Amino acid sequence: MTYVDAALATLTERDAHPAEVEAFRRRLEQLAKPESAVVPGEELAEVGELPALDDLGEPDDAAARAALDRLAVIKLNGGLGTSMGLAGPKSLLEIKPGTSFLDAVARQTLALRERHGARLPLLVMNSEGTREPSLAALRRHEGLEDPELPLDFLQGSEPKLRADDWHPVSWPADPRLEWCPPGHGDLYTALAASGTLEALLAAGVRWCFVSNSDNLGAIPDVRIAAWMAEQGVPFALEVARRTPMDRKGGHLARRADALVLRETAQVPDGDDSFTDIERFCFFNTNNLWFDLEHLRTLQQADPAAPFLPLIVNKKTVDPTDTASTAVLQLETAMGAAIGSIEDARAIEVPRSRFAPVKTTDDLLVARSDLYDLTDDGRMVPTRAEFPVVGLEKARFGMLDDFERRFAAGAPSLARASSLTVSGDVTFGADVAVEGDVTVEGPRHVGDGETLRG
Numbered sequence: 001m002t003y004v005d006a007a008l009a010t011l012t013e014r015d016a017h018p019a020e021v022e023a024f025r026r027r028l029e030q031l032a033k034p035e036s037a038v039v040p041g042e043e044l045a046e047v048g049e050l051p052a053l054d055d056l057g058e059p060d061d062a063a064a065r066a067a068l069d070r071l072a073v074i075k076l077n078g079g080l081g082t083s084m085g086l087a088g089p090k091s092l093l094e095i096k097p098g099t100s101f102l103d104a105v106a107r108q109t110l111a112l113r114e115r116h117g118a119r120l121p122l123l124v125m126n127s128e129g130t131r132e133p134s135l136a137a138l139r140r141h142e143g144l145e146d147p148e149l150p151l152d153f154l155q156g157s158e159p160k161l162r163a164d165d166w167h168p169v170s171w172p173a174d175p176r177l178e179w180c181p182p183g184h185g186d187l188y189t190a191l192a193a194s195g196t197l198e199a200l201l202a203a204g205v206r207w208c209f210v211s212n213s214d215n216l217g218a219i220p221d222v223r224i225a226a227w228m229a230e231q232g233v234p235f236a237l238e239v240a241r242r243t244p245m246d247r248k249g250g251h252l253a254r255r256a257d258a259l260v261l262r263e264t265a266q267v268p269d270g271d272d273s274f275t276d277i278e279r280f281c282f283f284n285t286n287n288l289w290f291d292l293e294h295l296r297t298l299q300q301a302d303p304a305a306p307f308l309p310l311i312v313n314k315k316t317v318d319p320t321d322t323a324s325t326a327v328l329q330l331e332t333a334m335g336a337a338i339g340s341i342e343d344a345r346a347i348e349v350p351r352s353r354f355a356p357v358k359t360t361d362d363l364l365v366a367r368s369d370l371y372d373l374t375d376d377g378r379m380v381p382t383r384a385e386f387p388v389v390g391l392e393k394a395r396f397g398m399l400d401d402f403e404r405r406f407a408a409g410a411p412s413l414a415r416a417s418s419l420t421v422s423g424d425v426t427f428g429a430d431v432a433v434e435g436d437v438t439v440e441g442p443r444h445v446g447d448g449e450t451l452r453g
Helices: 003-012 018-031 061-069 101-116 131-138 184-193 196-202 222-231 292-301 334-339 360-367 399-405
Strands: 071-077 094-096 122-126 152-154 207-212 235-241 251-255 258-262 282-291 311-316 326-331 345-348 371-373 379-381 388-391 412-422 425-427 432-440 443-445 450-452
Touching: 003 018, 018 184, 018 326, 061 071, 061 101, 061 222, 071 101, 071 184, 094 360, 094 371, 101 122, 101 131, 122 131, 131 152, 152 184, 184 196, 184 292, 184 334, 196 292, 207 222, 222 235, 222 282, 235 334, 258 334, 282 292, 282 334, 360 371, 360 388, 360 399, 399 425, 432 443
Parallel strands: 071 122, 071 207, 122 152, 235 345, 388 412, 412 432, 425 443, 432 450
Antiparallel strands: 207 282, 235 282, 251 258, 251 282, 311 326, 371 379
16 A cells, blocks of 8 residues: 555545545645755746835725624634643633733623624634633623524544655554644645635625634734635735745745745755745735635635645654654645735835744744733733843743743833843842843842942
8 A cells, every 4th residue: 555545545535525534635746856845046037126014095984884794703713722741722821910912812802893883703613622721711701692503623644654655653651642633734624624614605794704722913904804705805814024034934035936935844955045035025924814715716626725734743652752653744834825816915014013922032022011801802012122132941931830930020121131041030010121130049139229230
């Protein structure tokens, strides 16, 4: 049995939807073509100028309401926050006292509905591990659910493949580790496989705005919604200007006169073009918009649509055991659809629309006075540029350690240029940081102390 047959048989044994089978088949076929998983810089050109969000006109009340009435918000919510030592949904982590990511998303949605008198349904793409607690948290917000639509749908899963022969891996010690999500490019397949795509269209929803649940800046902007409707844009990707901090995230480029998205894993060995932020000056915020009717048309012709480049992720079957079997996870990125959907656009947005919390460094920034949380769930930056925060991963990287060391709350960073902390350090209440500050342990920073660089 070939690796393709073996892998597809493993998937179909789980009663996978035909769209999931076809999407996985495509990834398996791409795996046999090494050139499909790499994008050399020599094949790419810089993007040039893009339409900017700040240049879009403000729609009148009627146009705004009409656009939001036919727009759904989808939040990607499959992560368990294991990189921070969490066992539950990362989106339930508090970003301000008493407010989680999902609480903020719910408040944002309800506030936009009230402001514009619009429908604006909210859905989350969950994993099995995030589903129940996330839904319970959202349902505490009265009036959030749309009576015609589900509040969530599930992302897919696929077999991990042995790195040596590409057959599905077997791991009797914990069979759950034999499976993995196919990356957030699975969004399009999951919408079809779950029946959510048809449900949205039947309910009169035409467009979707999609973003990560941990991105504090990703709020539906009525200007983009109205622009999509007026211009008939089938797909739009929000991008922002790269800075030296953005050398690792996916960047936008042109390839054969089409816009494409290139991720770190697609860069061939020895190619240093990825970090050239002058040449490739826009990065992917992972906020995107698309036309549901156009997606359905694409999938009627090709169940695995839209075409997405393969990303091969090399891991071990047990992520906590580097001596366990080496495996490949076949993934795709949802933003990469910009390279295959005809007339897809990119739009330049302010960096404030990209404020993810991926590490405890980011969490400290979010909890500090660099952000104000408004009553309508918006996290408003209090400064145009943020300081660089670097906490020693060994002592601050896990949430329990982080919480213990900042038990009295985050220090003030309003006047900080940078904060670097290493060693056994704990912080008291009402600490302030000014300038470039490095703190080395063992040390306790006392209540009310000001650290000056």
